Amino acid sequence: MRNRLQFVAVVATLGLVAIPLPTEAAERVSLTNGYELLCNHHEQVGSLIRLYLGSSDSSSYIDRSPEDIAKIETIPDPPPSSSAAAPGNNAKLSPADLHEMLAEAGQQHNLDADLLASVVKAESNGDAHAVSRAGARGLMQLMPKTAAEQGVDDSFSPDENVRGGSAYLNDLLVKYHDNISLALAAYNAGPAAVDKYHGIPPYHETRTYIARVIHEFNRRVLAREALARQSGISSPGFEASPTR
Known part of the structure; x- marks a missing residue:
């Protein structure tokens, strides 16, 4: 069964450009027209500012005039969470185990396992x-x-946790008609906040x-597509999820 969310283009609501995003910390570029872009890094090239869209592909970039850019700031990595001992469950979770859990949960709710992995x-x-x-x-991070x-004990x-979190994310996607931006906003800030502001x-x-x-x-999906092409395996094309 084809996942209903495979590649996300966020343009209108957040003002973010749909690009192959880098693995490491990105830069947020605020434009003078009120929109924002995400890029990996930037540099001055002649009279223009070059915004590189991929972490390793220097041919993927856009050039903007300095007058178009209000500011550029780094999106920092999230601070590490404090830890608590899991009662009766201290075995270390391997990446393979986590991948299997996410794949199973994704299949159950028709969600891309890479989306669930990105939330994790x-x-x-x-x-x-x-x-x-x-x-x-x-x-x-279930409250x-x-x-x-x-039903998570x-x-x-x-x-x-993965079962409960995946079910909750699926509920939010259903509530917001597969608008991934709104679903993620509700996952982070709560549905009441999204409903209050009629959006993010x-x-x-x-x-x-x-x-x-x-x-x-997006990075995971693009990497998966690249691996599929290298292996000569046909895979579904990208689908942009609707945004408001």
């Missing part, structure tokens, strides 16, 4: 014992109330979170 990376960086300052727990609503159990809340943390997840998701 942004939420906990793969730390099954992570606890946020607000009390969110585990790989997909106790959300965990209870999803132990948020520190990787398989339970004006919170810097939430907007950076959405950019980081989509950044990682």
Whole structure:
């Protein structure tokens, strides 16, 4: 079954350009027209500012006039979460185990496993014992109330956490008609905030979170497509998810 979300072009709501985003910290370029771009890095080339879109492909870039750019700032890596011991579940989770869990959860909800992996990376960086300052727990950082609503008894159990977090993300995608930006905003800030502002809340943390997840998701999909081409394996083309 084809995943309903495979590649995300975010243009209108966040003002982010849909590009192959880099693995490391990106730069946010604020334009004088009010829009923003994400790039890997930039440099002065003659009278123009060259914005490189890929981490290793120097041929992928756009040139803008300095007058078009209001500021350029680095999107920092998220601070490490504090950790708590997972009761009765101290075995280290291997990347292969996590991949299998995400693939199974993705298949269950018709979601791309790379999208789920991108959420895990942004939420906990793969730390099954992570606890946020607000009390969110585990790989997909479930709040106790959300965990209870999803039938998760132990948020520190990787398989339970992934199952609950994937189900919750799927619920949000259904609620917002597969608008991934709104679903991620609700995952980060809560559906009440999205509904209050009739869109993505004006919170810097939430907007950076959405950019980081989509950044990682697009990178993973593009890398997967490149590997498929090198292997001579045919794979589905990209599909842009609608945004508001």
